[in-house]
Amino acid sequence: MDDFLQDKPKKSGAFAVVFRGYRRLFALVFAVAVLWQCVSFLQLQLSKYHHALTDDFKLVLAVTQNIDNAALAGLGDSLSNKEDILSVKLFSPQDALAALKAKNERLTQAVVALGYEQMPAYFEVKLSDRAINNIRPFAQNLQSEYPQLSLKYSPQQAELAFYSGLCLRTLNLASVFALVLFFAFMFMVEAYPVRGKAHVGGAVVSALLAGVLSLALFMLLVYPTGLLMPALQHFTSVERQLGILVFCGLLGWTLGKWQKF
Numbered sequence: 023m024d025d026f027l028q029d030k031p032k033k034s035g036a037f038a039v040v041f042r043g044y045r046r047l048f049a050l051v052f053a054v055a056v057l058w059q060c061v062s063f064l065q066l067q068l069s070k071y072h073h074a075l076t077d078d079f080k081l082v083l084a085v086t087q088n089i090d091n092a093a094l095a096g097l098g099d100s101l102s103n104k105e106d107i108l109s110v111k112l113f114s115p116q117d118a119l120a121a122l123k124a125k126n127e128r129l130t131q132a133v134v135a136l137g138y139e140q141m142p143a144y145f146e147v148k149l150s151d152r153a154i155n156n157i158r159p160f161a162q163n164l165q166s167e168y169p170q171l172s173l174k175y176s177p178q179q180a181e182l183a184f185y186s187g188l189c190l191r192t193l194n195l196a197s198v199f200a201l202v203l204f205f206a207f208m209f210m211v212e213a214y215p216v217r218g219k220a221h222v223g224g225a226v227v228s229a230l231l232a233g234v235l236s237l238a239l240f241m242l243l244v245y246p247t248g249l250l251m252p253a254l255q256h257f258t259s260v261e262r263q264l265g266i267l268v269f270c271g272l273l274g275w276t277l278g279k280w281q282k283f
Contacts, residue, residue: 044228047229047277048232049232051274052232052235052236055232055236055266058266058269061193062262062266063257066262067257068190072183072187072190078179079149079176079180080149080175081173081175082146083101083147083164083171083172084144084172085143085145085170085172086142097170098112101147106149106152108148110146111147113146155184161173204272208272211280212279222278222279224278225274225275225278227274229271229275237258237263
C-alpha cells in the first residue's frame with residue numbers, strides 16, 4: 023500500500039515537452055491545416071469550373087433575313103467592335119450543317135432531307151465575364167440593336183458561371199481576411215516578451231508534422247483509390263502545399279511563444 027501511494031518519478035522536462043505538451047498544439051494546428059486543405063481544394067476546383075463555364079459560354083445570333091455575304095461581314099465587324107464582345111465567328115449555312123453533323127448525324131440527315139437552306143447562317147459570339155454576369159440586359163440591348171438577328175444562349179450556364187465566380191471571389195476574400203487577422207495576431211504575440219522558457223523549435227516541428235498529416239488525410243479523403251500522384255494535381259499543387267506548411271510553421275511558432283503547451 024505504501025508503495026502504491028508513493029509519488030511516481032516525474033519525467034524529464036524535455037520528454038514532457040515533446041511527448042506531452044505539444045499534443046494540444048499539434049491538435050490545434052492539425053485542425054486549422056485540414057481547414058486550409060479544404061479551402062485550397064475548393065479554390066482550385068471553383069476556379070476550374072468557373073473558367074470552364076465562361077470559356078464554353080457562347081451567344082448564338084442566327085440570321086433571320088436573307089442578306090448577302092458583304093452584309094454578313096459588315097454585321098460581324100460591327101459586333102466585333104462592341105464592348106464586352108471578345109470574339110465573333112461567322113458560320114455559313116454549310117458551316118452550320120457541318121457543325122451539326124459533328125454533333126448529331128441523324129439530325130443532320132433529317133435537315134438535309136429538308137434542304138440545307140433551312141440552316142441559317144449565324145454568328146458565334148464569345149463574351150467577357152462582365153457581359154455573362156449581366157447576360158439578360160446585354161442580350162436585350164443587342165437584340166434591339168440588331169433586329170435581323172435572333173439571339174440564343176443558355177441562361178442556366180450563365181447563372182452557373184455567375185455564381186461560381188461569386189463563390190470563388192468570396193472564398194478568396196475570406197481567405198485573405200483570415201490571413202490578415204492571423205498576421206495581426208502573430209504581430210501582437212511578437213510585440214510582447216516571452217515569459218519563461220519557450221520551446222519554439224519543438225512547436226514549429228510539431229506544427230509542420232501536423233501540416234504534413236493534414237495533406238495525407240485529405241489525400242485519403244479525396245482519392246482513396248487509383249493512382250495518387252496524377253490525381254494530386256486535380257485538387258492541390260506544390261505551391262499550395264508549401265504555403266500551407268509555411269503557415270503551419272508560423273502558427274506553431276506563434277502558439278509556442280504565446281502559450282506553454
